[in-house]
Amino acid sequence: MQKKSLDAVLERLMTVFAVDSDSELARKLDVNRQTLGSWRSRQSIPYALCVNISEAEGVSLDWLLAGEGEMLRGGSISPTSKPAANPQEDAILALFRSLEETDRREIQSAAEEKKRIRDIEQRLEDLTEALAVARRPA
Structure with a gap:
């Protein structure tokens, strides 16, 4: 994962959890702040963690990892449940x-x-x- 895309993934994670700093994000992810720093230095984030967040928070894995598509999974809401x-x-x-x-x-x-x-x-x-x-x- 390139630095640019790693930073973008971390930015999107901050959006998911509505936080503004690495420290707050680390708390939300239940990891040490140093772990987040390690991810940044290695230019890598655990894929399994992203999958778990996608499932738990209902966000699209495509959006989380690549910034593609809608943020929320199931972006296509059935016509009967869509509000006017x-x-x-x-x-x-x-x-x-x-x-x-x-x-x-x-x-x-x-x-x-x-x-x-x-x-x-x-x-x-x-x-x-x-x-x-x-x-x-x-």
Whole structure:
């Protein structure tokens, strides 16, 4: 594997896991930071690891290793399960696809953080309601 393609694979792995650094990627892959450095110096990444990530995360192995095709496996969604076209979503997706890989990662990370915060807010609201119910006299 050439350096350029190895760096591209590691960039795509960062996209998959929505991380910005080798240290964060190493944590997500459950390997030492030094292991990642070793992959960089050898210009090689374990193929089995890529296959496992592809299966676990639902990403296309072609996309992960070669940058070809759609990121997610099964890119062809059956017509019955495909949501109706939404012009706003189409415009956002077109803009997203026109960006560089690092910009895409930043946007994905921000969106995931926003969802995480919304989930926490919803959980807090649910707990507040449950506490109010528990405090009511029987």
